[in-house]
Structures are given as C-alpha cells and as structure tokens.
Amino acid sequence: MHPSGREINAEIIEGCRRGDRNAVRVIYDLYKDKVYSIALFFFHGDVSTASDVTQQVFLKLLTESGHFRGDSAFSTWLYRVVLNTCIDVARTRRHGGLQIERSVVEGVAAKGSNEDDLVKRQIANSIQTAISTLPQKFKLAILLRYFDDLSYEEMAKVLNCSIGTVASRLSRGHRMLAGKLEPMRESLAKGKP
Amino acid sequence: MQGRNRLADPSKIEMYRLVARISFALAVILAVARAARAQDFAIQIASPVAAQNYQMKRSTFVFRTTGCAAAVPPEVMATAEGRVTGQRRSLPLKVVVAPATGVYGVFREWPEEGVWIVNVTARCASTIAGALVATDGKSFIRESSVFLTHKATEAEIEAALKGTPRK
Amino acid sequence: MIFNRHVTDRFAPYLDGSLDSRMRDSVEAHLAKCAECRTGVDQVRKVKAALQEIPLFEAPESLWTTIEASQHGIGKAQSATFPNWRYAVAALIVFVALLGYWRHSRQLIVRWEVVALDGLPIAGGEPIVALESVPTGEWIETDARSRARIRVGEIGSVELEPNTRVRLMASGVGGHRLALRSGGISAKISAPPRLFIVDAPAGTAVDLGCEYRIHCDRYGTGTLSVSQGWVSLEWLRTESLVPAGASCRMRAGLGPGTPWFEDAPTQFAQALERFDFDPNSALDAIETILTYSRTRDTLTLWHLLSRVRASDRPRVYHRIVKLAGTPAGIDRETILNLDRHALARWKDELAWTW
Numbered sequence: 001m002h003p004s005g006r007e008i009n010a011e012i013i014e015g016c017r018r019g020d021r022n023a024v025r026v027i028y029d030l031y032k033d034k035v036y037s038i039a040l041f042f043f044h045g046d047v048s049t050a051s052d053v054t055q056q057v058f059l060k061l062l063t064e065s066g067h068f069r070g071d072s073a074f075s076t077w078l079y080r081v082v083l084n085t086c087i088d089v090a091r092t093r094r095h096g097g098l099q100i101e102r103s104v105v106e107g108v109a110a111k112g113s114n115e116d117d118l119v120k121r122q123i124a125n126s127i128q129t130a131i132s133t134l135p136q137k138f139k140l141a142i143l144l145r146y147f148d149d150l151s152y153e154e155m156a157k158v159l160n161c162s163i164g165t166v167a168s169r170l171s172r173g174h175r176m177l178a179g180k181l182e183p184m185r186e187s188l189a190k191g192k193p
Numbered sequence: 194m195q196g197r198n199r200l201a202d203p204s205k206i207e208m209y210r211l212v213a214r215i216s217f218a219l220a221v222i223l224a225v226a227r228a229a230r231a232q233d234f235a236i237q238i239a240s241p242v243a244a245q246n247y248q249m250k251r252s253t254f255v256f257r258t259t260g261c262a263a264a265v266p267p268e269v270m271a272t273a274e275g276r277v278t279g280q281r282r283s284l285p286l287k288v289v290v291a292p293a294t295g296v297y298g299v300f301r302e303w304p305e306e307g308v309w310i311v312n313v314t315a316r317c318a319s320t321i322a323g324a325l326v327a328t329d330g331k332s333f334i335r336e337s338s339v340f341l342t343h344k345a346t347e348a349e350i351e352a353a354l355k356g357t358p359r360k
Numbered sequence: 361m362i363f364n365r366h367v368t369d370r371f372a373p374y375l376d377g378s379l380d381s382r383m384r385d386s387v388e389a390h391l392a393k394c395a396e397c398r399t400g401v402d403q404v405r406k407v408k409a410a411l412q413e414i415p416l417f418e419a420p421e422s423l424w425t426t427i428e429a430s431q432h433g434i435g436k437a438q439s440a441t442f443p444n445w446r447y448a449v450a451a452l453i454v455f456v457a458l459l460g461y462w463r464h465s466r467q468l469i470v471r472w473e474v475v476a477l478d479g480l481p482i483a484g485g486e487p488i489v490a491l492e493s494v495p496t497g498e499w500i501e502t503d504a505r506s507r508a509r510i511r512v513g514e515i516g517s518v519e520l521e522p523n524t525r526v527r528l529m530a531s532g533v534g535g536h537r538l539a540l541r542s543g544g545i546s547a548k549i550s551a552p553p554r555l556f557i558v559d560a561p562a563g564t565a566v567d568l569g570c571e572y573r574i575h576c577d578r579y580g581t582g583t584l585s586v587s588q589g590w591v592s593l594e595w596l597r598t599e600s601l602v603p604a605g606a607s608c609r610m611r612a613g614l615g616p617g618t619p620w621f622e623d624a625p626t627q628f629a630q631a632l633e634r635f636d637f638d639p640n641s642a643l644d645a646i647e648t649i650l651t652y653s654r655t656r657d658t659l660t661l662w663h664l665l666s667r668v669r670a671s672d673r674p675r676v677y678h679r680i681v682k683l684a685g686t687p688a689g690i691d692r693e694t695i696l697n698l699d700r701h702a703l704a705r706w707k708d709e710l711a712w713t714w
Contacts, residue, residue: 021428028424036419045291047248047420048552054419058427126265127410146411152378170372171404178403180264181410242590242603243711247553250570250589257712331588332604335656 013074019062027078028058035082038143042086044132049089056085075148079158083140090136130180138173145170233260234267234317236324236340238333244296252289252298253311254326254333261317266290268316271299274325274350277307286311305330310353314344325353334358366390366397371404471495472510472528479506481520494528501525502543512536515551518558520544521575529559544575562610563600566592570604580612585622593619600663601707603714611637618663621656621714628652632660635667646672655683658710666698684713 015023035057039050060081131142137159144150144158155166237257244255261267271286289298303309311326311333323345327337337357339349367387373379374387391398471493480487484498488508494500500520502508508520510528513536520526524543530536538545539559548571549556556567561580565572570589576582584593590603595615602608608619617636620629631648634641646668653661661680668676673696686692687709694702 024427025424028427032419032423033416036423037417040417046246048246051420051423051552055423055426058423062427127414129266130264142411146414147416152373152376164369167373167378168369170376171369174372174404174407175368175400177407177411181407182264237712239712240604240714241588242601242714243708245708245711247551247589251550 016061024058024062027061031075031078032058034147035078037147038082039086041128041131041143041147042139043090045128053082053085053089056089057082060085073154075150076154076157079144079148079150080160083144083158086140087136126181127177130177133180134173134176138169138176141166141169142173142177234315234320234322235259235342236313236315236322238313238324238326238335238338240332241298244291244298246291246296249289249291249296249298251300253301253328253331255296255298256313256324256326257296258315258317258322261315261320263318266295269297269313271311271313273303273309274312274354275303275307275309276354277304282307299326301328301331308354308357308359310350310357312345312350325350327353327357329358366394366400368397368400371397371401372408375401375405375408472512472531474500474511475509477507477509477519478522479503481506481508496528496531499525499527510538512547512549512556515555516547516549518548519546521546540574540576542576542578544573546573547571560610562612562614563593563595563608563616566594572602576610580610582610584608584610584616601659603659603711606659609633609636618660618667620660624654624657624660625652628657628660635664642668643672646675650675650679653679653683656714658684659714662703662707662710665695665703670696680710684710 012023012026016027032054036050036054039053040047043049043053057078061078064081131139134142140159141155144155150158152163152166156163159166159169235258237259238254239256241249241252241255244252249255256269258267258269269288269290271288273282273284273286275282275284284303286299286302289300291297299311299313309328311324311328313324313326315322321342321344323341323343325339325341325345327334334357337353339345339353341349345353367374367390370379370383370387374384379387391401472495474481474483474488474492474494476488476490476492479502480489481503482488482499482501483492483494486492488494500508500510502520502522502524504522507522510518510520510526512518513531515536518526518538521544524545525541526543526545527539527541529539535555535557537557537559541561545558547556547558547565547567549567551567554566558565558567558574560574560576560582561578562576562582563584565574565584570586570591572584572586572589572591574582574584584591584602585607586602586604588604590601593600593602593608593610593616595610598615600608600616600619602619605623606619606621609617611617614637618632620632627648631645631652635645635649638645646664649660649664658680661676661683664676665673665680677692677695687706690702690706690709695706
C-alpha cells in the first residue's frame with residue numbers, strides 16, 4: 001500500500017483557499033501520483049483522460065477549496081473531488097487508452113530476459129485489467145483502499161455511504177477480482193513476495 | 194440379509210440408460226461447443242486508426258483477438274521475421290497493449306533493408322491463433338497477410354516472406 | 361437445520377483488522393464451521409496480496425505547467441470582480457503584475473524556430489539565412505526555389521514546400537496553430553490530439569497524432585493526404601476523418617470533401633470528386649461509388665451516410681453491410697436516422713477493415 005499524505009496542515013489549506021501557488025504545489029506534489037493512478041485505473045489505462053482528470057482535480061482545488069469547511073480531513077474532501085470528476089468525465093467521454101511503459105508486454109521471454117519479471121508484469125497487467133472492468137462502485141472502493149490506504153471511516157465519508165457498505169463493497173470487489181483472476185491462480189501464488 | 198439387488202429392477206435400468214444417453218449427448222454438445230469456441234479465437238489486424246489513441250499512431254499496425262472467452266486477457270507475442278541479403282533473421286518485438294479495448298500495437302523495430310513480416314501469436318487458455326502480417330516500410334499489407342489457427346511454422350513463415358511484395 | 365448466514369461481506373474488514381473484537385470473534389467462529397467462507401477468505405487474501413504490488417503511476421511532468429497556466433487565468437478573472445475599493449486597488453496591482461508576466465511569457469514562448477532548407481525563405485519580410493526565431497503573427501513565405509522547416513514547440517515540425525505562404529497564429533501550452541494561405545506543407549507531429557491545428561481556406565486540419573501533407577491554392581482548393589496516424593479535417597459542421605493512406609479534397613466555400621483511400625479504383629475516386637463538388641452529378645456518382653467500392657472503402661461509405669439524401673441512405677447502408685457486415689447491437693434504423701452514437705460505434709468497428 002502507499003503511505004497517505006497526512007502532512008496537510010491548516011496553513012497549507014488556508015493557502016489553497018487564497019489561491020497561493022506554493023500551497024497548491026505542496027498538495028499537488030503529495031497527491032498527484034495517487035490522483036493520477038486512480039484516474040488511470042478508472043479509465044482503463046487511458047493516459048490522456050487520466051491526465052485531464054488530474055488537471056481538473058487540481059484546478060478545482062484552486063477554485064473550490066473555499067468550499068472546504070474543515071468538517072472532514074482535507075484528503076477526504078480531495079478524494080471526493082477526484083471521484084466526482086472521474087464520474088463526470090466518464091459520463092461524457094469514450095475511453096480507450098494505452099497503458100504506459102509498465103504495461104508493455106515483451107514479445108519473447110526466452111532470450112536472456114528475466115522470466116519472473118515477465119510473469120510479474122503480466123500479473124500486473126491482468127490485475128489492472130480486472131480492476132478496470134469492475135462495476136464503478138466496487139472499482140472506486142478498491143482504488144481508494146489501495147492507492148491511499150484510507151480507513152473505512154474515511155472511505156465512507158468519501159463515498160458518502162456507511163462503513164458497512166464500504167466493507168461490503170470491498171469484500172465483494174475483492175471476490176469479483178478473485179473470480180476474474182482465477183485462471184492466474186498459480187501465477188498469483190508464485191508472484192507473492 | 195435380504196440379498197436384494199436394487200439394480201435388477203427393470204424400470205430403474207431403463208432410467209439409468211436414459212440418463213446415460215442424455216449425459217453422452219451433453220458431453221458431445223460440450224465438446225463440439227468447445228471446439229467451435231476454439232475455432233472462433235482469432236487475430237484481427239488494422240491500421241493504427243482502429244486503436245483510437247494517438248499513442249498508437251506510429252505503429253505499423255494494431256491487432257486484437259476475438260473469440261477469447263477467458264476472464265484473463267490472452268497472452269500475445271510478436272516477432273519480426275525477415276530476409277536481408279539472403280540471410281534469414283528473427284527479432285523479438287515489443288507489443289504495446291491497450292487493456293480496455295484489448296488492442297495491441299506493433300511498432301517498427303526491424304531494419305529498412307530486406308523483406309519483413311510480423312509473426313503474431315496469441316494464446317487464449319489452451320487455444321492458439323497466429324497471423325503472419327506482411328509489411329512495407331511504414332504500414333502493413335492486408336492482402337498478403339495470413340491468418341492461422343495455430344502458431345506459424347517455419348515453412349509458413351518462409352512462404353509468407355516469399356509472398357510479400359518487395360518495396 | 362440451523363440457518364447459518366455466511367460472512368462474505370466481512371471478508372475484507374476481517375483481513376484488514378477493521379472489525380471490532382465482538383464481530384471478529386463472530387466471523388472466526390463462522391469460519392471454523394464454513395469451508396465455503398474459508399475458501400472465500402483465502403481468495404480475498406491472495407487478491408489483497410497481489411493488489412499490494414500495484415505500483416503508483418507517475419503523473420506526467422507537464423501537468424503542473426498546464427495547471428499553473430490555468431491558475432494565472434483564474435487569478436486574473438477573480439481579481440476583476442471584487443467590489444470593495446481596497447480589493448479594486450489590489451486587483452489593479454495584480455492585473456499590472458499579470459500583464460507584465462503575460463508580456464514576458466509571450467516573449468519567451470511564442471517565437472517559432474524556422475530553418476531555411478533551400479534558398480531564402482522570408483519571415484516577416486526578412487530573408488531567413490539559416491535559422492531564425494520568428495514571433496507569432498508573422499508570415500513565412502517560400503518562393504519557387506526555397507523551402508523551410510518550422511519547429512512546432514516540442515511536438516514536431518512542419519516543412520514548407522516551394523511557393524507556400526503560412527502565418528504563425530498561436531503557440532503555447534494550449535496548442536499550436538498555423539494558417540495556410542496557399543502552397544503545401546508536410547507536418548510530422550507527435551502529441552496528444554488537438555494540439556496542432558492548421559487552418560486552410562476550405563478546412564481546418566486538426567491533428568490527432570500523425571504525419572500528413574496539405575496543399576491548397578490561393579482560392580482554397582486543395583488536398584490533405586495522411587501518411588501516418590490520422591487527421592480530422594473540419595469546416596463548419598462538417599468533419600472528415602482521414603487515416604493513413606487516405607486523402608481528402610477541399611474546395612473554397614464548400615469545405616472538405618469525403619475521404620478516400622488512395623489505392624481505390626480510379627472510377628471510385630473520380631465519382632467521389634463529382635459527388636462532393638458537382639451537385640448535378642451527385643446521383644449517378646453515388647451509383648459508381650457503390651459499384652466500385654471495396655471493403656476498405658467503407659471509410660468513404662461511412663462518411664457518405666450523413667452526406668447523401670435520406671432516400672439514398674439505405675443503398676449506402678446496404679453496401680457497407682455487404683462489404684463488412686454489421687456489428688452486434690447496431691440497429692439499421694438508428695443508423696439510417698443518423699444516430700450519433702450508433703454511427704460512432706459502427707465507425708469504430710469498420711476501422712478494423714481499413
């Protein structure tokens with residue numbers, strides 16, 4: 001899992017509200033890769049849409065951080081913006097994208113390359129595909145859990161549902177993924193550290 | 194001990210025969226369906242515009258597989274097979290994948306000189322499909338490309354190289 | 361028989377350690393008796409382990425630049441609305457600062473690098489000897505003996521053929537734009553879509569990632585030919601998608617015609633030109649187009665669906681179906697009614713035959 005950025009203090013948030021470029025840059029540096037990764041998985045590896053979404057999220061940060069009332073963690077508010085942006089863009093766009101170089105499938109494993117690396121890459125590809133094809137509500141729960149290690153309570157606030165619903169979506173999402181990845185059961189077992 | 198053998202009951206024997214016939218018929222149907230599904234698995238090629246993504250625009254061609262019922266995407270690989278000044282050469286190629294649409298791109302990594310084809314192999318569970326894609330500089334030649342229900346043999350590759358128009 | 365409810369909805373929080381002790385004990389008691397749930401927990405455990413390995417993907421470096429550029433635009437708009445006089449003064453100061461930044465950044469980013477390839481091309485009335493940095497707004501001209509190359513930001517280049525006249529319209533993080541008045545240019549662009557645009561008199565070529573050549577005379581009549589990738593040629597409400605190996609004509613006042621593959625039969629190409637630009641010949645042109653069309657000419661036929669009269673549309677539709685079939689889930693009536701989504705889906709499928 002990826003460590004969450006809990007270093008946002010009140011001064012930085014206030015700076016964002018004022019449109020302070022440096023404050024926004026701090027948040028951008030902390031969250032850009034997480035936001036981008038969530039968008040990338042949400043939009044089936046579509047790099048240009050993920051970039052658009054990331055851009056829109058941080059622009060909204062500039063224009064709408066005044067709406068943040070401080071009644072939840074800033075990250076909760078930010079991820080709500082991320083999810084709403086993903087959902088809005090999904091309504092209006094077609095997707096079909098290209099994964100970046102991590103998902104390049106090498107054509108030949110036998111000529112001196114590391115077969116384990118190839119297996120791991122193929123597993124990663126398959127997992128990424130499987131997540132992309134989950135129904136939206138399960139996909140969002142999985143992405144929030146694994147890209148920023150949000151607690152169930154925080155996820156409930158982001159997703160605007162109960163903690164029980166978060167638990168159910170995560171459980172069902174995992175089981176759906178298990179079903180999709182069933183043929184790779186052996187490879188998954190090998191790929192474990 | 195009564196020694197009664199229930200299987201000797203005629204009505205039950207008839208019932209068991211009927212069940213056996215139905216099971217056999219089902220097994221045949223399943224086997225045929227599986228064979229039909231295996232025949233459906235194929236590779237389809239197209240020019241880069243079919244990928245609908247600008248990052249594919251410099252690819253020589255894109256391809257996708259059809260008829261794969263497995264939950265996991267099929268495994269694919271590609272090599273460039275060529276003949277340069279009479280010498281036979283084979284180069285592994287990087288296949289760039291777009292998972293959502295299941296579209297793969299093949300980019301030119303082989304030299305300008307000589308005649309080259311791209312040997313694509315895809316595997317869906319235990320079913321294999323192949324394609325020998327003729328190329329000419331920047332693009333592919335659909336009419337000279339060959340589609341197979343197995344991995345291409347060396348003889349088929351040689352035949353495809355001979356059949357590819359010279360630039 | 362005691363009803364034993366499965367705990368499937370608690371697999372994830374159980375493995376995450378997010379259940380309270382009472383709930384955890386309850387789940388463990390159930391797992392001790394239920395093989396199905398034990399299998400389920402094991403599956404979820406394996407998936408969790410695999411998901412732990414998912415790497416973070418790095419956001420592109422250029423994103424912050426784009427956000428910053430937008431931020432300055434936002435700052436300018438916001439400062440103009442404050443009613444209070446103190447804020448008005450602050451707004452004026454901000455405006456002046458932004459104006460200075462804007463003029464400074466114009467000097468930094470909106471000059472184009474132009475190289476003379478042959479002879480002496482002219483930029484802003486002055487000859488280019490070797491390499492020149494030319495500001496946006498200037499004209500670049502070549503005569504019969506000269507050629508030039510214009511660098512388009514970081515995304516590619518454009519070569520000017522002899523007897524060509526272009527104007528440098530805009531260049532920046534939002535995109536680059538040229539106006540072609542006459543002559544020919546060849547563009548090689550490697551960038552996300554819609555970052556490079558060429559305005560010709562009878563059509564706007566919107567780059568979708570490609571190499572292409574566009575040529576037109578001073579009246580706007582010309583041709584766009586794509587050698588790699590694809591281009592959208594647009595004019596008013598007409599759009600023609602031109603992929604590699606295809607061309608599209610343009611006529612002043614009429615805009616772009618219908619794209620066609622350059623290896624199509626001559627009769628096909630000539631009939632298409634008549635259909636596009638000679639209204640009196642349109643009817644018999646359609647017949648010839650349909651007769652000589654091949655499978656990959658469904659590129660042309662797909663475009664024709666929205667360009668022929670409604671009464672001719674079924675013939676075009678049937679010809680496409682005969683050549684390439686219909687993909688599942690696309691209804692004949694929605695196509696004949698020119699439903700945008702159905703047409704787009706059919707195009708995406710037909711592209712596999714081009």
